[in-house]
Amino acid sequence: MSKSLKRVKAAIEAAGLETEILEMTEGTRTAEDAARAARCEVDQIMKSIIFRGEESGHVVLFLTAGGNRVSAEKASAVAGQPLGKADADLIRAETGFAIGGVAPLGHLTPIRSYYDPRLLDFDVVWAAAGTPRHVFAAAPAALLAATGAERADFTE
Numbered sequence: 713m714s715k716s717l718k719r720v721k722a723a724i725e726a727a728g729l730e731t732e733i734l735e736m737t738e739g740t741r742t743a744e745d746a747a748r749a750a751r752c753e754v755d756q757i758m759k760s761i762i763f764r765g766e767e768s769g770h771v772v773l774f775l776t777a778g779g780n781r782v783s784a785e786k787a788s789a790v791a792g793q794p795l796g797k798a799d800a801d802l803i804r805a806e807t808g809f810a811i812g813g814v815a816p817l818g819h820l821t822p823i824r825s826y827y828d829p830r831l832l833d834f835d836v837v838w839a840a841a842g843t844p845r846h847v848f849a850a851a852p853a854a855l856l857a858a859t860g861a862e863r864a865d866f867t868e
Contacts, residue, residue, distance in 0.1 A: 714842065714843060715808070716808055716809050716810075716813065716815075716818075716842030716843055717733065717841060717842045717843055717846055719808060719818040719820075719842060720733065720815045720817065720818040720841045720842040720846075720848075721733060721841075722818065723815075723817040723818035723858070724817070724818075724848065724850075724858075727817065727854075727855075727857075727858035728854075729848075729850050729854055729855060729858060730850075731848045731849055731850045732848065733841045733846050733847070733848045734841075734846065734847055734848065735845055735846050736749040736750075736845055736846070736847060737749075739844060739845065740812075740840065740844060740845060740846075740847055741812040741844045743757040743759050743778030743779065744778070746778070746838060746840075746847060747778060747838075749847070750838045750847060750849070752836070752838060753778075753779075753834075754777075754778040754779045755777040755778050755779045755780070755830060755831075755833070755834070756777075756778065756834050756836065756837050756838055757777070757778030757837070757838050757839075758775050758776070758777070758778070758816055758831055758837045758838065758839040758840075758852075758855070759775070759776050759777070759778055759780075760773060760774075760775060760814040760815065760816055760839075760840060761773070761774040761775075761776060761782045762774070762798045762803050762807070762814060763784075763787060763791070763795035763796065763797070763798055764795065764796045764797060764798040764799075764802060765791060765793050765794075765795060765824075766793060766794040766795065766796050767793040767794065768793060770806060770821075770823075770824075771798050771802060771803060771806045771807065771823055772787075772791045772795060772823070772824050772825070772826075773807075773814075773816075773823050773824070773825035773826070773861070774787055774825070774826050774827075774828070774866055775816050775825060775826070775827040775828060775831065775856070775859065775861055776827070776828035776830070776831070776866075776867060777828050777830040777831050777833075777867075780828055780830060780867040780868070781867060781868045782866055782867060782868070783866060783867060783868045786865060786866040786867070786868075787826075787866040789866075790826055790864040790865070790866050791824065791826075805820075806819065806820060806821050806823060807819045807820060807821075807823065808820035808842075809840075809842055809843075810843075810844070812840075812844040813840050813841075813842050813843040813844045813845075813846070814840055815839060815840050815841055815842045816839050816840075816855065816856075816859045816861070817855075817858055817859050818842060825859055825860065825861040825862070826861055826862050826863070826864040826866060827856050827859070827861040827862070827863055827864070828864075828866070828867055829863055829865075830867070831852045831856065832852050832853060832856075834852055835851065836849045836850065836851060836852070837849070837850065837851075837852045837855065839855065
């Protein structure tokens with residue numbers, strides 16, 4: 713088991729979430745791929761969209777429904793600073809995950825995060841578990857509480 717996967721498993725257990733991590737034979741790098749693999753609606757996929765805070769230099773995480781797009785303008789307003797593209801090295805340094813497998817919890821460092829209220833429209837959402845092939849399902853309210861993310865309007 714990879715270090716990333718172990719960290720997510722530990723964070724899930726610490727949060728008291730009742731779920732199991734599944735390895736998908738199909739890739740789950742995109743929301744569409746993950747929805748096919750999990751046999752759910754695209755919006756039930758919790759995407760982790762990461763920007764670099766231009767003032768802070770740190771990543772800011774936006775958890776959104778799979779079919780939604782993050783508005784850079786709205787996201788910057790929510791974060792209280794201009795946001796730019798976070799490169800793979802910064803994402804890995806601060807979250808501990810590679811692009812395509814960024815989990816909503818279990819990060820290496822505390823990360824400011826915000827969530828899309830659309831995620832609460834479902835009984836279950838699916839999220840990356842630290843690798844591009846591992847996912848887990850959870851009740852959205854419990855998972856979002858475990859992430860410490862703040863509710864915000866940042867989608868197009």
